[in-house]
Amino acid sequence: MMPCIHCGACVPVCPRGLWPQQLFEALGAGDLPRAQHLGLDACGACRQCQDHCPSGLPLTKRFREGQDALLALTEAEQVKALAQTRFLAREQRRAQAEAEALEAKRQRRAEAKRRAEARQAQTSGAPGRQDAQRAALARALAKAEAEDRLRDATRLRAALTALDEPS
Numbered sequence: 825m826m827p828c829i830h831c832g833a834c835v836p837v838c839p840r841g842l843w844p845q846q847l848f849e850a851l852g853a854g855d856l857p858r859a860q861h862l863g864l865d866a867c868g869a870c871r872q873c874q875d876h877c878p879s880g881l882p883l884t885k886r887f888r889e890g891q892d893a894l895l896a897l898t899e900a901e902q903v904k905a906l907a908q909t910r911f912l913a914r915e916q917r918r919a920q921a922e923a924e925a926l927e928a929k930r931q932r933r934a935e936a937k938r939r940a941e942a943r944q945a946q947t948s949g950a951p952g953r954q955d956a957q958r959a960a961l962a963r964a965l966a967k968a969e970a971e972d973r974l975r976d977a978t979r980l981r982a983a984l985t986a987l988d989e990p991s
């Protein structure tokens with residue numbers, strides 16, 4: 825018997841949506857609670873996974889044996905196995921919630937960083953805008969002086985002075 829090469833060929837062919845490879849490994853390790861958690865009860869022993877396994881692993885045989893082992897458990901053992909199965913499911917939900925919370929935090933941080941960078945870019949762009957304003961005012965002033973528009977020239981000079989004063 826060749827080892828499982830983790831090709832995944834057994835997964836899409838399972839009509840019950842199980843992960844035969846993981847189920848096989850759990851049972852191989854004698855971990856019935858995990859096998860139960862992975863849906864051992866739902867396996868219909870249809871052989872689809874086994875027929876598609878390039879390593880020729882006796883998947884269905886092991887699943888049947890696992891189901892027999894489940895049936896052979898005493899009532900107390902079944903209660904214990906069920907509790908372990910529920911514990912595993914809870915742990916999985918907790919890990920998923922943690923992963924989602926971490927991802928949300930990462931996204932909030934990225935958004936805050938993006939906003940900070942945008943603010944900084946705006947601030948560093950301010951002198952450039954001031955220079956353009958100053959140049960426009962200077963051009964308008966030169967034209968007003970050339971055309972002897974004294975009131976306009978005075979107003980424009982005041983605007984230029986105001987622009988250079990610290991805000």
Ligand code: SF4
Binds near residue numbers: 841842844873
């Ligand atoms: S034998 Fe069980 S695990 Fe394999 S394909 Fe059929 S239902 Fe799925």
Ligand code: SF4
Binds near residue numbers: 835844845873878880
């Ligand atoms: S098809 Fe066989 S070798 Fe491939 S992942 Fe499934 S059990 Fe492993």
